[in-house]
Amino acid sequence: MDNRNFIAKRAAAYFQPGDVVNLGIGIPSLCGSYAVDGVFFQSENGFIGIGPTVKEGLMKTERFVNAGGIPFIPVPGASAFDVAMSFGVIRSGRLAATVLGGLQVSAKGDLANWASPGRAFGMGGAMDLCNGARKVIVAMDLVTKNGAPKVVNQCTMPLTAIHCVDHIVTDRCVIDVTPEGLLLSEIRKGHTVEEIQAAVEPTLLVAPNLIEMEED
Template identity: 80%
Template sequence: MNNRDFIAKRAAAYFKPGDVVNLGIGIPSLCGSYAVSGVLFQSENGFIGIGPKAEGLMVNERYANAGGVNFVPVPGSSAFDVAASFCVIRSGRLAATVLGGLQVSADGDLANWATPGRAFGMGGAMDLCNGAKNVIVAMELVAKDGSPKIVKECTLPLTAVRCVNHIVTDRCVIDVTGEGLVLSEIRKGHTVEEIQAAVEPQLIISPELKEMEED
């Protein structure tokens, strides 16, 4: 399994039947392939009940998520306007949101929408970070140049402050707690020392540290 799908599968393990969940673009969008039956996926542009990606004759231009990807609605799905969609988000009805990340701070601050010279607009991420009951960041542990993405303080423009609950990466799972960042799971073939060297904040090693499930 490639790293992106590995991350998505682990992030999807947080969902349970009956949850309404929002998925961001990139790695988070892959979580739908690994969720248990009964999870309902929501899109900011006004839909609950997003099913698999539509292909061939199943493509209907009326059904596209916030990232512009056409999908097949699941039975019992519902469409509504954007205003109602953000009422769902802001009223705390989302069990979780899974977002990508550029940086996560030791306090759980998230930066995921702009880098120097590149800004695409924050979109609905600000609302999702503040409205969802559980904010899960799904990303590689380090940037392409090897620099830390889990930092003491974010240097990139913030999406929201103190919002992240869990960080799921290709090498480990880190939980954001009031005491600090807790290393709770580690992937086979990696060490605690390696993970600590790849992040800026000092990690708390969970006494129940376990190995991430591979398949």
């Protein structure tokens, strides 16, 4: 399994039947393929009950596209509504979780994920999701393509929200944000605590029951 799907599968393990979950673009969008039955996916543009994306050759309709503009097939029981109600759902705490990509996560759980030097992606609904969802999961590689830390003492890129992240799921480990600090709770086979510590800026706490992440 490639790293993107490995991260998505682990992030999806946080979902429970009956949860309403929002998925960001990129790696988070893959989580739907690994969720247990009974999880409903929500989109900021006004839908609960997003199903599989439309495959090439199947009929497409402009009626059903997610916030990223990708056509999808609704699941039974799906519901559509306007954007105002959609953000009402988000802001009122009705989302069990959101999974978002990340450019940087700080030692205090601050998230920067919408702009980097010379490039702005657009914040979209991420600011509302970070403050409205009951659980915020960041799904990202542990380091940049150049090997620079993405888990940092303090974010240097524009913030999406502060003190919002609960879990950081990466290609090498899972780090939980706790009141005591960042806790290394799971590690992928073939990696070491020392290696993970060297790849991040904050000093990590190590769970006494550190477990190995599940592969295929």
